[in-house]
Amino acid sequence: MGARATTVWFQQLINGVSLGATYSLVALGYTLVFGTLGIINMAHGDIFMFGAFFGLVLVETGLLSAPAMLVAAAGGAAIMGLLLEYIALRPLRRRQAGHLTPLISTIGVGIFLRSLALQLFGPDSKSFPMALRGGSYRLGGAVVTQVDIVILTAGLLLMLGLWLLLSRTKLGKAMRATAENQATAALLGVNTEAIIAVTVMLAAALGGVAGALVGLSFAVSPTMGLPYGLKGLSIIVLGGMGNVPGAMLGGLILGFAEVITVQLLSSSWRDMAAFTLLFLLLVVKPDGLFGRAQQAGGRA
Amino acid sequence: MLQVEDVRAGYGAVQVLKGIRLHVSQGQIVALIGANGAGKTTTLRVIAGQLRPSAGRVVFGGEDISRRPAYARARAGLVHVPEGRAVLTRMTVQENLEMGAYARADAEVAHDLERVFTRFPRLRERRRQPAGTLSGGEQQMLAIGRALMARPKVLLLDEPSMGLAPLVTAEIFRLIQEINQEGTTILLVEQNARQALRIAHYAYVMETGQIALEGSAKELLNNRRVVDAYLGGA
Amino acid sequence: MKSVRVVAFAVALVAVSVAAAVAWLGTEAAYAQSAWRFGAVLVLSGDGAAYGNSQREGLELARDTINAAGGILGMPVEIIFEDSRGERTEAVNAVLKLINRDRVLAIIGPTYSPEMFAAGPVADRARTTIMGISTTAVGIGEIGDYVFRNSLPEEGVIPTTIRVSKEKLGYRTAALLYSNNNDFTKSAAETFERELRTNGVELVAIETFHDGDTDFRAQLTKVLQANPDVLVVSALYKEAALLLQQARQLGLDQPVVGGNGFNSPELYRLAGEAAEGAIVGSPWFPGRDDPLVQDFVARYQERYGRVPDQFAAQAYDGLMLFAEAARRSGNPTNRQAFRDALAQIRNFEGVTGVFSFDEHGNPMMDATILQLRGGEYVEFK
Ligand SMILES: Nc1ncnc2c1ncn2[C@@H]1O[C@H](COP(=O)(O)OP(=O)(O)O)[C@@H](O)[C@H]1O
Numbered sequence: 001m002g003a004r005a006t007t008v009w010f011q012q013l014i015n016g017v018s019l020g021a022t023y024s025l026v027a028l029g030y031t032l033v034f035g036t037l038g039i040i041n042m043a044h045g046d047i048f049m050f051g052a053f054f055g056l057v058l059v060e061t062g063l064l065s066a067p068a069m070l071v072a073a074a075g076g077a078a079i080m081g082l083l084l085e086y087i088a089l090r091p092l093r094r095r096q097a098g099h100l101t102p103l104i105s106t107i108g109v110g111i112f113l114r115s116l117a118l119q120l121f122g123p124d125s126k127s128f129p130m131a132l133r134g135g136s137y138r139l140g141g142a143v144v145t146q147v148d149i150v151i152l153t154a155g156l157l158l159m160l161g162l163w164l165l166l167s168r169t170k171l172g173k174a175m176r177a178t179a180e181n182q183a184t185a186a187l188l189g190v191n192t193e194a195i196i197a198v199t200v201m202l203a204a205a206l207g208g209v210a211g212a213l214v215g216l217s218f219a220v221s222p223t224m225g226l227p228y229g230l231k232g233l234s235i236i237v238l239g240g241m242g243n244v245p246g247a248m249l250g251g252l253i254l255g256f257a258e259v260i261t262v263q264l265l266s267s268s269w270r271d272m273a274a275f276t277l278l279f280l281l282l283v284v285k286p287d288g289l290f291g292r293a294q295q296a297g298g299r300a
Numbered sequence: 301m302l303q304v305e306d307v308r309a310g311y312g313a314v315q316v317l318k319g320i321r322l323h324v325s326q327g328q329i330v331a332l333i334g335a336n337g338a339g340k341t342t343t344l345r346v347i348a349g350q351l352r353p354s355a356g357r358v359v360f361g362g363e364d365i366s367r368r369p370a371y372a373r374a375r376a377g378l379v380h381v382p383e384g385r386a387v388l389t390r391m392t393v394q395e396n397l398e399m400g401a402y403a404r405a406d407a408e409v410a411h412d413l414e415r416v417f418t419r420f421p422r423l424r425e426r427r428r429q430p431a432g433t434l435s436g437g438e439q440q441m442l443a444i445g446r447a448l449m450a451r452p453k454v455l456l457l458d459e460p461s462m463g464l465a466p467l468v469t470a471e472i473f474r475l476i477q478e479i480n481q482e483g484t485t486i487l488l489v490e491q492n493a494r495q496a497l498r499i500a501h502y503a504y505v506m507e508t509g510q511i512a513l514e515g516s517a518k519e520l521l522n523n524r525r526v527v528d529a530y531l532g533g534a
Numbered sequence: 535m536k537s538v539r540v541v542a543f544a545v546a547l548v549a550v551s552v553a554a555a556v557a558w559l560g561t562e563a564a565y566a567q568s569a570w571r572f573g574a575v576l577v578l579s580g581d582g583a584a585y586g587n588s589q590r591e592g593l594e595l596a597r598d599t600i601n602a603a604g605g606i607l608g609m610p611v612e613i614i615f616e617d618s619r620g621e622r623t624e625a626v627n628a629v630l631k632l633i634n635r636d637r638v639l640a641i642i643g644p645t646y647s648p649e650m651f652a653a654g655p656v657a658d659r660a661r662t663t664i665m666g667i668s669t670t671a672v673g674i675g676e677i678g679d680y681v682f683r684n685s686l687p688e689e690g691v692i693p694t695t696i697r698v699s700k701e702k703l704g705y706r707t708a709a710l711l712y713s714n715n716n717d718f719t720k721s722a723a724e725t726f727e728r729e730l731r732t733n734g735v736e737l738v739a740i741e742t743f744h745d746g747d748t749d750f751r752a753q754l755t756k757v758l759q760a761n762p763d764v765l766v767v768s769a770l771y772k773e774a775a776l777l778l779q780q781a782r783q784l785g786l787d788q789p790v791v792g793g794n795g796f797n798s799p800e801l802y803r804l805a806g807e808a809a810e811g812a813i814v815g816s817p818w819f820p821g822r823d824d825p826l827v828q829d830f831v832a833r834y835q836e837r838y839g840r841v842p843d844q845f846a847a848q849a850y851d852g853l854m855l856f857a858e859a860a861r862r863s864g865n866p867t868n869r870q871a872f873r874d875a876l877a878q879i880r881n882f883e884g885v886t887g888v889f890s891f892d893e894h895g896n897p898m899m900d901a902t903i904l905q906l907r908g909g910e911y912v913e914f915k
């Protein structure tokens with residue numbers, strides 16, 4: 001006697017939300033950097049991975065607190081973001097190196113970070129202590145884990161926070177102005193280089209938190225950033241390059257698409273169906289869900 | 301208030317400015333006129349810090365600001381409204397105005413916003429619209445309004461009338477005069493030389509990267525050469 | 535004119551060296567008659583050195599055990615070790631040297647399957663027996679009449695796993711979950727599927743994922759709906775661990791039967807309680823309740839200070855098989871008689887199990903079925 005169909009669908013809904021929320025978090029970091037700098041930060045997946053390790057290292061000192069763990073992940077990743085900006089992005093920008101060179105330099109940074117993690121932590125998967133991960137709850141026949149709830153809460157808070165930051169605060173407006181047109185922003189008194197550094201740090205911090213949450217939910221390893229990085233990239237294409245709500249919604253759509261494919265078709269179609277959906281959406285809306293066609297007065 | 305001393309500048313190997321001297325006294329409107337391609341925009345870019353001069357210096361309020369980045373000059377009160385207006389198209393009208401006051405930390409920003417809305421009722425109507433949806437004239441109003449939000453000491457205006465209907469152009473010139481009368485020093489670049497000279501106190505005429513002529517706006521309005529070359533010989 | 539002289543000189547040089555070599559080889563062959571001389575081609579340096587060294591230890595322990603009991607037919611066993619460094623060309627060179635210079639009776643190794651695919655045909659052409667002790671790729675025995683192996687591949691373990699677990703658990707329906715972008719887990723899944731059907735088990739769900747995936751809940755929810763009697767999982771330990779945790783969380787509390795990934799101690803470290811009770815087949819189990827096994831483990835442990843791994847155990851059995859063939863053939867220089875004796879071995883009792891060769895020289899033996907209990911593997915009975 002199997003589970004009832006409604007319960008199964010309810011469980012798949014929960015599965016989709018939980019999966020999609022992590023995808024969204026990963027995508028936000030990409031989209032922030034793309035929006036401000038017009039480049040794809042190929043090291044994002046690896047900063048994501050390091051975020052998980054920062055959290056794990058803190059927890060292994062004996063501090064069993066999820067919020068503290070997330071703060072460590074965000075802080076450590078933010079510092080990595082700052083280093084990325086100073087080492088791999090700013091020098092190229094100074095030389096007006098175009099958009100392809102930083103893409104390649106961030107790939108280099110990503111490979112470096114992965115090797116570094118391999119050296120520091122070894123190739124094996126590690127998991128967070130059970131005490132931190134907690135148990136699970138039953139909800140109308142379906143199962144929700146405590147980690148799911150943490151992911152969803154943290155994800156919603158971060159997205160809300162990011163939205164408030166970008167729409168309500170001076171810093172956020174400066175970030176958006178810098179994203180749209182650095183020259184104009186500078187004429188308004190915005191120290192665009194500093195704003196870019198802050199943006200890259202913020203993106204890295206979001207990536208770090210996403211990594212720690214995924215690590216908490218599953219496992220931590222030096223290669224954990226690769227599949228999530230790939231998903232994050234496709235989501236920002238889906239959501240509209242550089243678009244924040246697009247990244248949030250895009251992540252959820254991809255999460256649901258995967259879950260629904262498994263349920264209705266077959267699990268071997270999981271990735272293919274998700275990417276077919278992406279392709280179809282792009283045929284209908286070439287600039288992504290929330291994409292704008294390139295406007296006059298856009299990025300310089 | 302603002303001096304440009306022997307500035308040479310260009311783009312790559314192309315020398316555009318071949319030794320420019322300008323002097324903008326406090327409280328005045330100074331016009332910079334000249335044919336298309338003479339180097340007026342390049343001059344403003346050097347003053348605003350968007351382009352590094354190869355020689356010479358820019359002095360603002362008695363201080364050499366030649367090495368300061370653009371954003372620091374804006375914060376010091378030297379506010380540039382570039383050619384083509386450069387509003388932030390994806391941000392709303394109100395956000396554009398708020399960004400004008402980015403460098404300010406005083407409590408009167410809201411008050412100034414109110415004043416800009418009073419001055420430009422069209423902007424108040426469209427305050428929640430993305431700036432990219434405004435008409436050319438409205439965008440120019442927004443660009444000027446945004447500059448005012450910074451409470452500039454010196455306002456650099458690059459062809460504010462470009463591409464606007466005659467009626468709107470007249471309104472813009474009236475506005476510039478009004479802003480000046482309220483105490484803001486203005487360096488005005490215009491191809492519309494006659495109207496510029498009518499509201500300016502002093503003026504420079506640029507030809508191929510050099511100052512060809514200067515004098516009080518009244519003098520230049522009556523100068524034969526200027527009339528023939530820039531005022532359509534009327 | 536000049537070139538003719540050069541050629542003549544070269545021919546003379548070759549002739550002289552061939553004559554010298556023949557003379558030298560003659561003395562070698564005469565010497566070899568007083569001992570059972572075998573060669574071993576192992577990865578003794580580089581990345582895989584740990585495997586090769588375990589194998590060397592297993593072989594040395596077997597050699598010393600045989601010699602301490604008086605050797606075979608009164609003659610001692612010798613092993614000449616060669617390091618292949620895991621490289622095919624090195625393996626081929628080592629095999630050529632062992633056959634032509636050292637005049638060995640037969641060869642053990644090489645360590646890796648690709649090395650065997652290169653070196654096996656060389657030994658086969660020289661009509662010299664070569665037996666892999668860790669090569670599990672499909673088609674090793676089929677290389678030639680003189681090529682054997684005693685290492686049970688995963689495909690050889692699975693039939694026992696399914697037969698034994700079905701016998702004990704009595705399941706009728708199963709869900710098969712496997713990683714389909716990994717040759718090992720995929721081919722093992724095909725074997726699982728075949729064996730389940732052969733044993734009359736209905737597959738009510740087949741779900742796939744990829745190596746590197748972390749979230750299996752969509753697949754598991756579907757399995758939940760199909761409600762099988764048993765979960766069969768073919769995955770590397772990392773994915774297997776996450777999958778087990780998520781399965782238990784979702785309320786799938788059926789017994790779990792796993793592929794080779796479940797043989798890693800990492801599985802329990804990562805999955806913890808979720809791996810409790812998991813069943814897996816293994817070609818080697820040091821804890822087996824069998825005097826032969828316990829004697830080997832004790833002597834190995836005494837000599838090397840640790841429990842013998844699969845590589846050491848299969849190497850030990852490998853030399854013991856060679857000794858049996860030697861005893862039956864009776865002549866330390868007759869390679870053909872040795873080969874024929876080895877091929878006829880049936881029901882040989884080794885530390886890894888009861889062993890026979892099939893017609894190609896591949897092993898036929900039962901795996902040991904294990905169960906994870908409190909973090910330890912115990913025999914599943
Ligand atoms: N970005 C640029 N790169 C190269 N040359 C430029 C650039 N901008 C302007 N110029 C050249 O510099 C000269 C002066 O241009 P500009 O200062 O824009 O003149 P004006 O504003 O008086 O019309 C022109 O010959 C123009 O072609």
Ligand SMILES: [Mg+2]
Nearest residue numbers: 340341342383
């Ligand atoms: Mg111009």
